[in-house]
Amino acid sequence: MEHEATLKNSDSPFPSATDTFIQEKSAxxxxxxxxxxxxxxxxxxxxxxxxxxxxxxxxxxxxxxxxxxxxxxxxxxxxxxxxxxxxxxxxxxxxxxxxxxxxxxxxxxxxxxxxxxxxxxxxxxxxxxxxxxxxxxxxxxxxxxxxxxxxxxxxxxxxxxxxxxxxxxxxxxxxxxxxxxxLDPGAWILFLILFLWQSPHFLALAMLKVEDYRSGGLPMLPVVRGFAETKRQMFFWGAALLPVSLMLFLYAPVGYVYLATATILGVIYLVLLFQGFKTKDDIAWAKKLFGYSLIYLTGMCAAMIISAI
Missing domain, CATH: 1.10.357.140 (UbiA prenyltransferase)
Structure with missing residues (x-):
């Protein structure tokens, strides 16, 4: 059975009286x-x-x-x-x-x-x-x-x-x-690797979905500050990610397979980020970077797992 109604526009995360009358279907x-x-x-x-x-x-x-x-x-x-x-x-x-x-x-x-x-x-x-x-x-x-x-x-x-x-x-x-x-230093370096990786990754997504975020009224960086500032901040996070990722070799039981992989993947990531300053197609570049960031994360985790064996 279906009950027709419309959601009331509100920023409240809590149930309102109108929630009772939301259109419901068989979930x-x-x-x-x-x-x-x-x-x-x-x-x-x-x-x-x-x-x-x-x-x-x-x-x-x-x-x-x-x-x-x-x-x-x-x-x-x-x-x-x-x-x-x-x-x-x-x-x-x-x-x-x-x-x-x-x-x-x-x-x-x-x-x-x-x-x-x-x-x-x-x-x-x-x-x-x-x-x-x-x-x-x-x-x-x-x-x-x-x-x-x-x-x-x-x-x-x-x-x-x-x-x-x-x-x-x-x-x-x-x-x-x-x-x-x-939580010794190795744990916190892992934390930093994931923390630094996420800003370029999600800012690339924000560039791809900039009009969606604009229509939703969300103050994402590409909406508020534009693509140029977004790319500058993405490069900053990526530049910090490379040396931090290499530090894991010193503070965790990972070997040279990890060290080599982190170096190669990190340099490629940095080159792609730098290319953003010269690109003529911001959306195509953001799509490429977003895809590579997924490859980077998967490759880094695989290198940690293999190198620890």
Whole structure:
């Protein structure tokens, strides 16, 4: 059965009286699965595994690894669901998000809120009781930065990308803490690699979706400051990423395979970033850089895993 109605435009993340009358259709488990942002879960599990594998020096306790990955997946899924819940009315304004189940009303906001909170509690129980409290704390901090700080900040400041980078850099800390029960320099270098990588990656996406963000009223850097300033800041982050990535060789059990891979991938990344200053087609360049940034992250994680063997 379908109930026709229209969402009230509001910036409030909390259920309003109008939420009761949102158009509802028969939601499937796939709708709920998509609201947890499975693509983000997968990419973050890759960095969680890399942190765990390197910290264990390629000799993981299998049970701990399974529970760590489960706990990380649950809390990342929780963040995705709560982000969709918070942004449900904003998502209606943008082409790339207007068909989300929360934006169309296919899934009721209360159900999304409950899903997010249940996944959060389940994650903290798994990580605290079956892994260790420090891993749970790392997961919770990433969740707080993503849901309670980044999500509202993206409505008011271009710094949202930097803040979002903090939450995105927490997964390898979860993996590392699960093994060692501490966060030594190797863990923090892993954190910095992910943190520095994210700004060029997501600013490239912001360039590709600049009109979408403009129509949504979001103060993303390309919208507020233009492409030239965006490319300048992207180069800054990329320039810092190269030396930091090489430092992992000194503070973590990774070998020359990692060192060579990080050098090659980092130099290519820097060259591509520099080309942005001379390009005549900003959108084509941003698309190329966005694609390469995914290759960079995958290659770096693979090098860590192989080199630690």
């Amino acid at each position: 499937t488990w796939r709708d709920y699965w998509q609201l947890t942002k499975p693509g983000i879960i997968l990419s973050n599990l890759l960095t969680t595994f890399a942190g765990f594998w390197v910290a264990s020096e390629a000799s993981p306790d299998v049970a701990t690894l399974i529970f760590t990955m489960l706990g990380a997946a649950l809390i990342i899924g929780s963040g995705g669901a709560l982000n969709n819940y918070w942004d449900r009315e904003l998502d209606q304004k943008m082409q790339r998000t207007k068909n989300r189940a929360t934006a169309t009303g296919k899934v009721h906001p209360r159900n999304v809120l409950v899903l997010g909170l249940v996944l959060l509690v389940a994650s903290l129980v798994v990580l605290t009781l079956l892994v260790n409290p420090l891993a749970a704390v790392c997961a919770l901090m990433g969740h707080i930065f993503y849901v309670l700080i980044y999500t509202p900040m993206k409505r008011v400041t271009t710094l949202n990308t930097v803040i979002g980078g903090i939450s995105g850099a927490m997964p390898p800390l979860i993996g590392w803490a699960a093994v060692t029960e501490n």
